[in-house]
Structure formats: structure tokens, C-alpha cells
Amino acid sequence: MDERVLPGTILIADPFLKDPNFMRTAVFICEHQSEGSFGFVLNRKYDKVVGDLVNDLDGCQLPVFYGGPVQMDTIHFIHQRPDLIQGGVEITDGIFWGGDFATLVELIQEEKIKPHHIRFFIGYSGWSEGQLAGELEEKSWLTTSGNRKLVFMPDENQIWPEALKQMGGDFEQLIHYPIDPQLN
Template identity: 55%
Template sequence: MEQLAPGILLIADPFLKDPNFARTVVLLCEHQEEGSFGFVVNRPFDHKLDELIPAVLTPNIPVFYGGPVQLDTIHFIHQIPDLIEGGFEVIPGLYWGGDFATVVELINRGELDLQKIKFFIGYSGWASGQLEGEFNEKSWILSGINPPLLFNGNEEEIWKQSLQKLGNNFAMMANFPIDPSLN
């Protein structure tokens, strides 16, 4: 049984109705008594990074909807701490944040492996005790992280693949309809 902790994936229960989190997978980056935060990793945002940050010269770098909090902020996770200093290590080999000016410079020079970095607008946040309450209400299914899944570019499948990885009962849930009353 996984516990709430940095690096855990929060997989939305198939029947979770909250429009911010229906059929999402959230990477939990921090979990403390004061609260928790993370990023929805499987919901593409409708603008690219160069549209949001004019200093970025490379077009078509995807941005993801990290969650409903502070939609005026850009965040990122990555696997390249040797190039991007100042990041917080979520789990070994996976980092949140770092020097954004360096990221922009590396992108513009074509020196950043875009398969090892993921950008988010906004984030998902929970006040003290809130995430535990949602977990106890069965809103979330916990899973260990699979970093290649986060960066594979097939966001539409992350929710299903995360459930399938957990085994038979969960794999079956991956095929549940969004609204069973419509069957």
C-alpha cells in the first residue's frame, strides 16, 4: 500500500466528478502537515510554451494544466539536474523546478532534451488535512511513480496505464465509462 508522499501518483477514481481532476493523474511533489501540492501530468493546456513566455523562441513545446491554483505561474519537472540547477529532488532522478532563465536559454540554443522536461501552468494544492480527507473518501488511488510514463508524450493514456499497472481490479477500472448511467 502506497502512502501519501512526494513522488506518489494520485490517480483519480473513475467516478471522481470534480472537473479539475476527472480522469487525471497528479504527481505529488510535496506532502507536509501544512499541505500538499503537485501537478496534473495528463491534461494538455491549449497554449504552447512560446505563446505563454515570449522569451522562448522554440515553437510548439507543450504545456500542461498543472491544476486550478495560480494559473498565472509556469512550473516544470525534469530529469536533467546537471543542466538545470536549483531544482527540488522529488524522488531520485526526478526534479521539480530550478533556474527558469537557464531553461529558456538552453531551449533557445537547442541544448535541452525536451523529452526530459515537462511544463505546467498552475498547480494542484491542498490545505492541511485536505488531501488525506479526499484519499479517505476514495477520490484518489495511490501508485508509485513510473518516470518514463510522465515523459512519454502519450498523455491520453497516462490515466489508463497508471491504473493498469496496479493489476487486475484496477486494470478493469481503466475501462469504466465516465458516466455509467449512460450505458
Template identity: 50%
Template structure:
């Protein structure tokens, strides 16, 4: 059994039918006995940040669908602890959260761009024991990652690339059709 911890990726099994998570990759940010929380890193939301937060002056900052829970909240991960105070390091060089005012200020002053921060509308959440059970049932493939895949990869390629990074036995899964009965 895999030991779940912040910073791991949860790669959706190719045949996972839940429309919220089909062909997604979730960055796990918190995993405790009482529950787990993460963000879908490869599903772009249809509005940029400035349409959701008018204080943001830039109009090209993407927002991602973080998950189906609390779709009225915005969360973020970043690589700039020197600009954003209060974040929690979830893997080397990647921080979850921090002072939202710091983020807005850094964006508006041109000190931050989308290669350093990623925003999410909502989050993926699991109750006590739920994620462990889903991993045991093989709904998720658990993997380690680095900041490059999270911040630099094209969102349409993250799911396939995550599987390929696991080696040849998983790489072929990246080409599985969504519905094998149509093949």
C-alpha cells in the same frame, strides 16, 4: 492508510466528478502537514510555451494544465539537474523546479526538449489534511511511478496506463464509462 510523499501519483477515481480532476493523474511534488502540491500530468493546455513566454524561441514545447490554483504561474519538472540548477529531486531522476533562466537558456540552445522537461500552468493544491482526507474517501488511488510514465507516455493514455500498472483489479477500472448511467 497510505503514507503520502513527493513522487507519488494520485490517480483520479473513475467516478470523481470534479471537472478539474476527472480522469487525471497528479504527480505529488510536496506533501507537508500544512498542505500539499502537485501537477496534473495528463491534461494538455491549449497553448505552447512560446506563446506564454516570448523569450522561448522554440514553438513546439507543450504546456500542461497543472491544476486550478494560480493559473497565472508556470512550473516545471525535469530530468536534467546538470543543466538546471536548484531543482528538488522528488523521485529518482525527476526534479521539481530550479532556475527558470537555466531552463529557457537550455531550450533556446537546443540542449533540452519535451522528453526532458514538462511545463505546467497552475498547480493542484490541498490545505492541511485535505489530501489525506480525499485519499481516505477514495477520491484518489495512490501509486508509485517512474520517469517513463511522466515524460514518455502519451497524455491521453496516462490515466488508463496508471491504473493498468496497478494490476488486474485496477486495470478494469480503466475502461469504466465516465457516466455509468449512460451505459
């Protein structure tokens, strides 16, 4: 298992990564084992809101994010309210993955969950055994530690640059690199 990646790590796509699924993304890793890794793209909004996808939440305007290209017929959530949503798994420092969905629906209907407490994802990002380690060796990803500020940032477009700023030093300069340096 690659020690550079632990649950709670944020993978920051290299500015020159051309894979359209991950270009300029930040991926929050929820699970990393020898068999593979699993996480969610944090900074790419999906074109529907949760009320469009969950029958019991009709009219709910909470955003849904594109978690990744795997199982696009599934909805996942991370949150920071374990006091209200039982059964979640703590990934890192007060960030929980999943929990009792029926309770979550009730809490949303009763307006007891605020938008900055939760993120919904359609699909997820997954890597098979050794795949993520290979991508790290190829320098497709940089890594930084996940925290509530980055994971639940209100403006998802700021997550990728803020993750690079969190790394400090020369990494901050990467924010300004063009997507295609040949066009420069």
C-alpha cells in the same frame, strides 16, 4: 501526515470522480506536508505552448500542461536533467522540480533540452491541511509510485490508464469503466 502519499506519488482519479478539474487525471505530488500538498496534473494539455507564455521562448512549441486550478498565472516545470539545470529539487528517482529558469531558457534556445526531458505546467493542484487525506478516505484517489516512464510519457492520454495498469490486478479493469455508468 498521510503516509499513503509521499513526494513522487501519483494520484489517480477514481473513474467516477466528477470534479471537472480532476476527472480521469493523474496528479504527480511534489510536496506533501502536514500543512498541505502540492502537485501537477500530468495528463491534461493546456491550449497554449510555452512560446506563447514565455517571452524569451517565442516560437518554442513545447507543450504546456494544465497543472491544476491554483494560481493559473504561474508556470512551473519538472525535468530529468539536473546535469544541465541547477537548483531543482529531486522529487523521486531522477525527477526534478524547478531550477534555474534563465539557464533553462538558454538550453531550450540552444536545443539542448529535448521534449521528453521536461514538462511545463500552468497553475498547480493544491490541498490544504487534511484535505487530501479526506479525499483519500472518500476513495476519490488511488495512489501509485511515480516514475519517469509515467511522468514523461509522450502520449499524455496514456498516463491515467498506464498508472492504473501499474497498480495491477483489479485496478486495470477501471480503465474501461464509463465516465457516467448511468449511461451504460
